[in-house]
Amino acid sequence: CxxxxxxxxxxxxxxxxxxxxxxxxxxxxxxxxxxxxxxxxxxxxxxxxxxxxxYREYQAEQADSGSDLETVDGIGEKNAEKLKDIGVDSVTALKAAEPDRLASEVDGVGLKTIQKWQASAN
Structure with missing residues (x-):
């Protein structure tokens, strides 16, 4: 490291x-x-x-929905669904998305949470 x-x-x-x-x-x-x-x-x-x-592949296999978004610390099944509903369906898409846009479009999730998810998605 x-x-x-x-x-x-x-x-x-x-x-x-x-x-x-x-x-x-x-x-x-x-x-x-x-x-x-x-x-x-x-x-x-x-x-x-x-x-x-x-490890991400393993976590995705273990998740009920199989979503690789759920491999990101803090993203569970419900938040993964909210992200998918606005077109963010992978860790790669999450990392590339504009955090301000996500915070405004994902109900109940603030900017700091989005930024934390993006930082831990690396």
Whole structure:
């Protein structure tokens, strides 16, 4: 992390295996792609890829609606639906949207909340 040692952002990683940094690079987050290598010779490495993208995919699979918007801290099913109703149907669209417009169009959500969502969507 470029903010080390002040960075407090963390992602879950597998408990077993060794983390290996690959030559691949995530174009969205500019992070190296990872793989998990296991001690057992007969076990194939797990191509984890970008840890942020991987975790978002996992969270979207776990969410009832399957919306990747729900992977953003603070956005639940109801707020994800409100965002979809105004045409914001993905994390990418949320990051690209004008926060003032969203705050005026999403009922019950203020500008500071929108800005917080956009900041944590990275």
């Amino acid at each position: 470029v903010r080390y040692p002040d960075c407090e952002y963390s992602l879950p990683l597998p408990r077993q295996g060794a983390i290996s940094v690959t030559d691949g690079q995530c174009s969205e987050h500019d992070l190296p792609e990872l793989q998990i290598v296991y001690e057992e010779a007969d076990r194939e490495p797990w191509e984890l890829g970008c840890p942020i993208c991987n």
